[in-house]
Amino acid sequence: MSSPAERVTVLPAALHGRTMKVFVRDLILPCRIGVYSHEKHGAQRVRINLELSCLEHPAINDEHQNVVCYAEVVDSIRRLLAEGHINLVETLAERVAALCLEDHRVLGAKVRVEKLDVIPEASAVGVEIERHRVNR
Secondary structure: OOOHHHHOOOOHHHHHOOEEEEEEEEEEEEEOEOOOHHHOOOOEEEEEEEEEEEEOOOOOOOOHHHOOOHHHHHHHHHHHHHOOOEOOHHHHHHHHHHHHHOOOOEEEEEEEEEEOOOOOOOOOEEEEEEEEOOOO
């Protein structure tokens, strides 16, 4: 049986102690989402919140290419939503997390997806997931 220390994966960021959070708050976009027939005929509003744990470049030097760009992440989400209907908010959250983790500098993604117009008595319903890069 291995000890807890032997089961710990050391992430590259931990080697130099420099990580940062990149976030997008309250991104509201139209999305074709839902399993019910009335949800399959048009878009409804979803709110997406992201928090990305990112490996920080050793020398940012005020250079755009040295950081994870939140505008590029938002553009990727827009393209994802344009691909077509999605049944579940869980599926959308997984796809958003996966596209964020495509950037090798993103070590983890917390993604919250909320449908805003589903239950009149609730401001939103949805899910929140966390996914982390697995180094192998």
